[in-house]
Amino acid sequence: MIIGVPMEIKTDESRVALTVGGVAELIHHGHTVYIQKGAGIGSGFPDTLYESVGGKILSTIEEVYAIADMIMKVKEPIEAEYKLVKENQVIFTYFHFASSEPLTKAMIESKSICIAYETVEQADRSLPLLVPMSEVAGRMSVQQGAKYLEKPIKGRGILLGGVPGVQPAKVLVLGGGIVGKQAAKMAAGLGADVTIMDISLPRLRQLDDVMAANVTTIMSNQYNIEQAVQESDLIIGAVLIPGRKAPRLVTREMLKLMRPGTVLVDVAVDQGGCFETTKATTHRDPTYIIDDVVHYCVANMPGAVPYTSTVGLTNATFPYAIQLANKGWVKACKENKELLLGLNIIKGDIVYEGVAEAFELPYVDVNTVFENEIAI
Numbered sequence: 001m002i003i004g005v006p007m008e009i010k011t012d013e014s015r016v017a018l019t020v021g022g023v024a025e026l027i028h029h030g031h032t033v034y035i036q037k038g039a040g041i042g043s044g045f046p047d048t049l050y051e052s053v054g055g056k057i058l059s060t061i062e063e064v065y066a067i068a069d070m071i072m073k074v075k076e077p078i079e080a081e082y083k084l085v086k087e088n089q090v091i092f093t094y095f096h097f098a099s100s101e102p103l104t105k106a107m108i109e110s111k112s113i114c115i116a117y118e119t120v121e122q123a124d125r126s127l128p129l130l131v132p133m134s135e136v137a138g139r140m141s142v143q144q145g146a147k148y149l150e151k152p153i154k155g156r157g158i159l160l161g162g163v164p165g166v167q168p169a170k171v172l173v174l175g176g177g178i179v180g181k182q183a184a185k186m187a188a189g190l191g192a193d194v195t196i197m198d199i200s201l202p203r204l205r206q207l208d209d210v211m212a213a214n215v216t217t218i219m220s221n222q223y224n225i226e227q228a229v230q231e232s233d234l235i236i237g238a239v240l241i242p243g244r245k246a247p248r249l250v251t252r253e254m255l256k257l258m259r260p261g262t263v264l265v266d267v268a269v270d271q272g273g274c275f276e277t278t279k280a281t282t283h284r285d286p287t288y289i290i291d292d293v294v295h296y297c298v299a300n301m302p303g304a305v306p307y308t309s310t311v312g313l314t315n316a317t318f319p320y321a322i323q324l325a326n327k328g329w330v331k332a333c334k335e336n337k338e339l340l341l342g343l344n345i346i347k348g349d350i351v352y353e354g355v356a357e358a359f360e361l362p363y364v365d366v367n368t369v370f371e372n373e374i375a376i
């Protein structure tokens with residue numbers, strides 16, 4: 001199979017879909033890999049390194065799309081790329097279709113095969129291609145929070161871990177899933193006094209068993225949140241109700257109860273955010289202040305640490321990519337239920353119910369499409 005890796009052209013995106021190791025492995029299996037010039041630079045993979053394992057470099061994004069049977073990307077195609085996607089081409093990337101009607105319609109029109117990272121699902125309902133980015137965002141939320149707690153950037157002016165003889169900062173983590181667990185681990189490691197709140201008692205039990213002694217678990221409810229925000233220095237929003245908008249756990253009224261310079265990091269901003277005052281920000285202008293409370297609400301946090309994110313992401317995507325390359329998309333998806341759930345649009349038909357529902361477009365059962373594929 002011919003695999004193409006274009007450069008990510010979305011603003012502030014420096015990740016790349018294949019590492020040098022991934023390219024080497026695909027070539028070892030008899031595939032040809034074309035990489036757009038400079039695509040790996042932001043993640044620490046210069047063209048020469050790809051070439052050293054047999055990867056072929058193409059100068060333009062048009063050439064990469066034109067030659068490839070399968071395109072591997074990180075972010076969804078943006079408008080400039082819509083017309084480059086070819087009929088029958090497999091596009092394996094994050095799509096988040098339900099949040100963009102123009103993208104959905106463009107991919108329907110392209111007649112390509114769209115396999116979305118975010119809907120590849122394991123038997124226990126976990127989403128293996130979202131986990132690594134949640135891990136990055138969780139760890140990063142503490143790094144960012146610590147920075148914005150500094151006085152010159154309008155924070156409270158407190159060091160997370162304190163020093164001998166001085167109390168550490170208090171960190172409140174709302175949601176104890178992947179993001180929350182990694183955030184709590186980092187904050188605890190730095191010596192902060194950490195509280196995790198979740199609505200799942202089994203989850204709180206699990207966290208209580210594995211977390212350090214400076215982490216307390218508390219049931220999440222409105223009263224407990226209102227009490228905790230008053231004495232927290234850093235509050236991290238890490239809740240998720242799958243397929244729904246994030247619940248608004250911290251109201252605008254609660255900001256008045258917080259001390260000036262408190263920092264809110266809303267990792268859940270991509271699902272609408274769990275603070276009432278959340279609005280999405282970018283890496284270029286990541287924070288804003290309301291009622292003396294600093295808000296950091298960057299929707300693509302992992303994009304700022306591409307060296308880590310690219311390798312974390314490709315560690316998870318590669319096992320699926322190699323199946324698609326070796327078997328072709330029909331056989332690979334039929335033999336692997338996890339990958340099957342990644343199929344969103346096949347040659348103009350929406351085969352993922354949530355996407356069809358989002359825009360009231362017709363939904364086609366994936367098995368019907370498979371029958372047609374075999375008949376061809």
Ligand SMILES: NC(=O)c1ccc[n+]([C@@H]2O[C@H](COP(=O)([O-])OP(=O)(O)OC[C@H]3O[C@@H](n4cnc5c(N)ncnc54)[C@H](O)[C@@H]3O)[C@@H](O)[C@H]2O)c1
Pocket residue numbers: 131133134135137174175176177178179180197198199200203220221238239240241246247249266267268269270271298299300301302
């Ligand atoms: N901003 C970014 O760059 C970025 C990157 C990765 C993930 N995210 C987002 O971070 C969020 C969390 O992701 P995750 O992978 O940790 O999800 P997860 O499903 O692993 O964890 C979510 C947790 O929230 C808990 N929860 C639900 N309602 C709650 C409530 N009312 N109070 C307290 N806890 C509650 C759930 O019980 C669960 O444990 C998602 O919205 C995800 O999309 C954002």
